[in-house]
Structures are given as C-alpha cells and as structure tokens.
Amino acid sequence: MNKKFAIAIHGGAGTILKSTMTKEKEDQYVSALKEAINIGYKILEDGGTSLDAVEEAVVSLEDCPLFNAGKGSVFTHNGIHEMDASIMDGRNIDAGAVSLIKNIKNPVRLARKIMEKSEHVILAGDGAEEFARQFNIEFADKKYFYSEFRYDQLQKALQSDSIFLDHTELDHKFGTVGAVALDQMGNLAASTSTGGMTNKKWGRIGDTPIIGAGTYANNETCAISCTGSGEYFIRTMTAFHVHSLMKYGNYNLDIAIRKVIHEILPSIGGDGGLIAIDNNGNVVMDFNTEGMYRAWKKGGENGNETENESVLIY
Numbered sequence: 052m053n054k055k056f057a058i059a060i061h062g063g064a065g066t067i068l069k070s071t072m073t074k075e076k077e078d079q080y081v082s083a084l085k086e087a088i089n090i091g092y093k094i095l096e097d098g099g100t101s102l103d104a105v106e107e108a109v110v111s112l113e114d115c116p117l118f119n120a121g122k123g124s125v126f127t128h129n130g131i132h133e134m135d136a137s138i139m140d141g142r143n144i145d146a147g148a149v150s151l152i153k154n155i156k157n158p159v160r161l162a163r164k165i166m167e168k169s170e171h172v173i174l175a176g177d178g179a180e181e182f183a184r185q186f187n188i189e190f191a192d193k194k195y196f197y198s199e200f201r202y203d204q205l206q207k208a209l210q211s212d213s214i215f216l217d218h219t220e221l222d223h224k225f226g227t228v229g230a231v232a233l234d235q236m237g238n239l240a241a242s243t244s245t246g247g248m249t250n251k252k253w254g255r256i257g258d259t260p261i262i263g264a265g266t267y268a269n270n271e272t273c274a275i276s277c278t279g280s281g282e283y284f285i286r287t288m289t290a291f292h293v294h295s296l297m298k299y300g301n302y303n304l305d306i307a308i309r310k311v312i313h314e315i316l317p318s319i320g321g322d323g324g325l326i327a328i329d330n331n332g333n334v335v336m337d338f339n340t341e342g343m344y345r346a347w348k349k350g351g352e353n354g355n356e357t358e359n360e361s362v363l364i365y
C-alpha cells in the first residue's frame with residue numbers, strides 16, 4: 052500500500068445559492084472540479100510531488116473559463132486583466148508569487164519559476180513578464196482572456212461604481228482557484244491564482260500573491276489556500292494565522308481553521324473560505340459564505356477510509 056497522500060482544491064467562495072443554480076451550471080462546475088482534482092491526484096498516486104500536483108491542478112482551473120483565474124479572469128476598471136498567483140513548498144518554506152500580470156496564460160507557472168529560478172519571492176507587472184520571457188513561459192493575448200460575460204460584469208460594476216468579488220454577485224459566482232496537497236514523501240504544497248476583483252483600480256493587489264495571507268505551506272503544520280475579500284485576509288494574515296495556531300498554540304487543523312474563519316475574519320468584516328491539508332493528510336475546507344466550490348481526494352493508506360473523494364458546492 053502506498054503512503055498516504057491527498058489533494059484538495061477550490062474554485063472560490065461566495066454567494067453560491069442552490070436556489071439560483073441550474074442543474075446544467077452545477078454539472079459544469081462539478082466536472083471542472085473533478086477534472087482538476089484528478090489531474091493532481093494522478094500525479095500524487097504515481098509518486099510525484101505535491102508541488103507538481105498543486106501546480107497542475109491550478110493550471111487546469113486557470114484554463115477553465117468558469118473560474119476567476121487565468122482564462123476566466125475578471126476585468127479591471129480600465130478594461131484589462133491583472134492577475135495574481137502564488138505557490139509555496141512546505142519542505143523548505145520556499146515561495147514564489149506574481150502580481151498584476153497581464154499576458155501570462157498560466158500565472159501559477161510563472162510563480163513557480165520565480166520560486167525556483169530567482170532569488171526573489173514576488174515579481175510584479177512588466178518586470179515579471181520580462182522574467183517570464185527568459186524562461187519561455189507561455190504568453191496569451193487580450194483576446195484569450197476576453198469573454199462577453201466578464202465584460203458585461205465590468206459594465207455592471209462601472210454603472211454601480213462598485214468593486215466586487217466575482218462570486219458576490221447573485222447571478223454569477225465564479226472565483227479564485229487554489230490547491231493544497233500532501234505527497235507520498237510527506238511534503239506539503241499550496242497554490243492560489245486569481246484575476247482579483249471586477250472593476251479593481253490603482254494596481255490593487257489582493258491576498259493571493261501575499262505569502263501568509265492567501266497561501267501558506269509548511270511541512271511542520273499544514274498547507275493552505277484562501278479565497279474571499281482579500282484585504283481582510285491580508286490584515287489577518289489568514290493562512291499564516293492557521294499555521295501559527297497549530298505550531299505555537301497546539302491547535303489541530305480543524306479547530307485552528309474554525310477560529311480563523313468563524314471568529315477572527317468576521318470580527319473585522321471579512322468573508323470567504325479556505326482549503327487546507329495537514330501533514331497527516333487531514334483535509335479541512337471551511338467558509339463563512341453561502342458556498343465554496345471545492346473538492347478533495349485521498350489515496351494510499353488514506354484511501355482505506357469509507358469515503359475517499361468528494362466534490363461540493365454549497
């Protein structure tokens with residue numbers, strides 16, 4: 052029997068109501084989540100690394116127009132796309148992130164290159180794209196990221212002069228994507244990718260590329276990927292907070308997350324959720340919104356459990 056391994060993914064949290072969801076839409080989400088989780092799971096099952104598993108699962112979600120990351124990224128106030136992404140290796144707490152990038156097909160791939168090939172953690176804007184050119188990262192033009200539906204979302208936001216999280220609109224609730232995994236070598240990894248908020252201005256950066264806010268991984272405790280109102284996740288260092296409660300406060304994963312998601316974040320008005328996995332393969336997916344697109348799958352010794360996979364929305 053293989054050593055235990057596991058992966059969890061999310062596609063954003065928010066106002067996701069069964070009453071406003073059609074069967075057809077629900078099926079589309081479920082199949083996109085299943086595809087992504089199976090890509091990551093297969094890598095882990097074959098003895099691959101948690102880093103590869105989270106990267107490839109996130110690439111699959113970035114390529115899917117249903118989610119607000121990569122291809123499906125929302126429009127900024129100026130009618131362009133500015134994407135953020137990050138990845139973290141729990142073995143050595145190494146991390147890479149990108150912010151405000153416009154033309155990269157899969158931002159997570161660039162984040163990983165920054166982690167592995169530069170001495171920096173975060174690169175942003177034109178500089179990040181210059182770095183990407185040196186490493187043959189795939190670019191995509193404006194047309195690739197355009198969709199009428201996203202454009203209409205921006206027009207609505209412009210009319211109401213509001214900045215909104217993709218998934219807080221009642222009729223459309225697609226969001227940021229992320230993945231966390233434990234591989235058979237016992238290593239944890241986490242990754243998150245987003246287009247941010249519709250109608251965002253002034254080079255706004257959310258929690259996704261900020262290590263410790265939207266993403267964190269440390270073999271001593273857990274791997275985490277967050278989604279929600281980024282400013283609150285930055286102010287509470289959400290992902291690192293969970294790690295710290297476990298490391299210094301002796302909390303287990305479940306209790307640490309409950310505290311952060313249901314006490315600390317709401318105490319300053321923050322909403323959203325996160326997925327996490329600890330170094331023993333326990334998976335927790337929690338949120339203080341109506342729903343969160345999410346899935347997990349476990350294998351190896353973990354696979355003996357009666358239920359070893361699940362795809363959920365509400």
Ligand code: ASP
Nearest residue numbers: 226227247257278279281
């Ligand atoms: N956390 C992301 C941000 O604030 C948005 C999201 O999760 O959908 O940019």
